[in-house]
Amino acid sequence: MKAGVLRRAGEPLHVEDVHLTAPGDGMVRVRIAASGVCHSDLSVQNGAIPQVTPAVLGHEGAGVVVEVGPRVTSLTTGDHVVVSWLAPCRICQFCLGGRVELCEHGIDHAFAEPYGTVNGEPVSCAFGAGTFAEETVVPEAAAVQIDSDFSLERAALIGCAVVTGVGAVVNTADVSPGETAAIVGCGGVGLAAVQGARLSGAALIIAVDRVAAKLEMAVANGATHTVDASLCDPVAAVRELTGGRGADHAIEVVGLSTTIAQTYGMTRRGGTVTVVGAGAFDDQVSIPALSVMVDAKRIQGCVYGGADPARDIPRMVDLSKVGALDLDLLITTRIRIEDVNDAFRAMLAGEVARSLIVFSDPLEEESHV
Ligand SMILES: [Zn+2]
Ligand SMILES: [Zn+2]
The missing domain is CATH 3.90.180.10 (Medium-chain alcohol dehydrogenases, catalytic domain)
Incomplete structure (x- = not known):
């Protein structure tokens, strides 16, 4: 074969x-x-x-x-x-x-x-x-x-991108209705995270990327605001959009020390920083030590969307069937x-x-x- x-x-x-x-x-x-x-x-x-x-x-x-x-x-x-x-x-x-x-x-x-x-x-x-x-x-x-009447082409994306991106928001960050969420990196997993934020009822969904076309895709997937990090400081931009506080939840889907540090910076005090992006072994993240204590943010890694495949994959199929997730937007x-x-x-x-x-x-x- x-x-x-x-x-x-x-x-x-x-x-x-x-x-x-x-x-x-x-x-x-x-x-x-x-x-x-x-x-x-x-x-x-x-x-x-x-x-x-x-x-x-x-x-x-x-x-x-x-x-x-x-x-x-x-x-x-x-x-x-x-x-x-x-x-x-x-x-x-x-x-x-x-x-x-x-x-x-x-x-x-x-x-x-x-x-x-x-x-x-x-x-x-x-x-x-x-x-x-x-x-x-x-x-x-x-x-x-999964159900045999569900499109296998759409189902394919559930295996990694959808479970990882949606799961990061729903399982790991645990976004509640009305909260604010920033998603840093709008590839397939990031866009699934944007859909996850919409699914969670986030009031403000801020998509951050350096490519204008991906920010357009993010809007189609449910982002309410976009930040083009090639044109401005994304930390300042997200803070400005959130009354100076920073986002309740920020999710990093790039896997670079610089974007992880930015994601930390754009999270409000006491908020959650969820790192989904796969970085390199020798890439060290630098965060101000005093802020780790004073700002009491929760920094958490997230593997495979914190999911149980047997529980979450059929769940993603069900959400797609009722239109709560739109997998076609990711293809x-x-x-x-x-x-x-x-x-x-x-x-x-x-x-x-x-x-x-x-x-x-x-x-x-x-x-x-
Ligand atoms: Zn993957
Ligand atoms: Zn085991």
């Missing part, structure tokens, strides 16, 4: 013929209908996130279960699923404590574990998802069943797997919220088998 393979960090992906290992104990094979191209894929491609190569990239997809391995109990052939890059074990201290997103074993199957071959060589899959491919093999816990363009490198370029240029790689309709293909 066709897959987008990273041969070596820093090189473009190659579309190659990958042979998957048959699903083992507790594993399922999923025919992928569509996969979003997330910034973390780019981070694996350029080496910022370490990855054993060769590897199939992609971690935000949806499709149909076509084969189940031994001891799979919750899924059967034909089930529609969203692929989650986290496969919670349900028995570790974090899972038992309700912090499923921190599961000690949630990515044991990712990054290094071989799951097939390419040209006879073992191939692993980034994030344990491998959704830049016509098919993937994932643990049962990483394939979350800028539909492409084929062969154009994945151009999707990385478009992402770096700030041209897209999400490029969606669409594979052949899995149901249509199934009927031909």
Whole structure:
């Protein structure tokens, strides 16, 4: 089957013929209908996130279960699923404590574990998802069943961008109706966070970015105000929009020390600073030490939207069905797997919220088998 393979960090992906290992104990094979191209894929491609190569990239997809391995109990052939890059074990201290997103074993199957071959060589899959491919093999816990009448193309984005962005606002920041929220960075995850803020009833939703086109997208997604950080000091601008106090909640979706410090600066005393962006290991954030005590802000990291995939993925589907989330607004363009490198370029240029790689309709293909 066709897959987008990273041969070596820093090189473009190659579309190659990958042979998957048959699903083992507790594993399922999923025919992928569509996969979003997330910034973390780019981070694996350029080496910022370490990855054993060769590897199939992609971690935000949806499709149909076509084969189940031994001891799979919750899924059967034909089930529609969203692929989650986290496969919670349900028995570790974090899972038992309700912090499923921190599961000690949630990515044991990712990054290094071989799951097939390419040209006879073992191939692993980034994030344990491998959704830049016509098919993937994932643990049962990483394939979350959704209603079969829901569009698989829209569902693909739920796997990472939507759960992460909406979850950061709803689960981690816990925005209440009438509060103010600033979202720093308006890529796919940031725009999902804007929708999350709208969903939470935030009175003021301030979108911050350096690209005018993304700020326009933010308004379409529900932002009430925009700040172009390429033209002004975003901290001063957000303070001005919030009566000089700063936002009740500020959410960083970029992953740079400078934007994290700005996000801290634009948060009011006692407010929450939620960091969603994936930064680099050697990038140190600098915050005035006195302010940490005096201003009593809560700085919190947020992995995978603080979500439990089994709880939150079907919830995002339900919210989309009633129009409370609009996933179409997050899909800028539909492409084929062969154009994945151009999707990385478009992402770096700030041209897209999400490029969606669409594979052949899995149901249509199934009927031909
Ligand atoms: Zn992602
Ligand atoms: Zn666990």
